[in-house]
Amino acid sequence: MMYKFINEYHIEEYTKPYVYVDGLQISNPSAEVLLMAGIKPLVVEEAPQYDEMTQFVEPYYVDGESEITQKWNVFDMPTEEVIDDADA
Numbered sequence: 787m788m789y790k791f792i793n794e795y796h797i798e799e800y801t802k803p804y805v806y807v808d809g810l811q812i813s814n815p816s817a818e819v820l821l822m823a824g825i826k827p828l829v830v831e832e833a834p835q836y837d838e839m840t841q842f843v844e845p846y847y848v849d850g851e852s853e854i855t856q857k858w859n860v861f862d863m864p865t866e867e868v869i870d871d872a873d874a
Contacts (some may be wrong), residue, residue, distance in 0.1 A: 788825045791849040800825045821852060830856040 789797045805815045805823040812819055820826070826849075833843050841860050848855045 787828065788820055789828045789854050790825055791847060791854050794846050794848075797828065797847050797854055826850070826852060826854050828856060829853050831858065833858050834860055836860045 788800045790800050791797055800820070804811050804813045805820060805825060806812075807815075807819060807823050815823070815825075836843055841862055843858045843860055845856050845858055848857060
């Protein structure tokens with residue numbers, strides 16, 4: 787599958803049988819022509835180790851010269867403040 791890089795948090799699968807390069811529509815493009823149009827394969831890195839009880843992972847994308855790489859950010863889960871209404 788081939789993808790178009792939109793931004794750090796969004797890519798789109800490219801499913802059209804044609805591509806535009808320098809204002810020209812090219813049908814049944816080769817991998818080289820797709821690359822010229824910014825359409826690239828996706829490489830997914832393995833998710834890092836994290837504590838599922840206190841953390842979560844979120845993907846992000848890096849637009850490379852010949853491929854788009856899906857990487858991962860690890861975030862701490864937000865903590866909820868517990869309010870004790872027993873004293874009220």
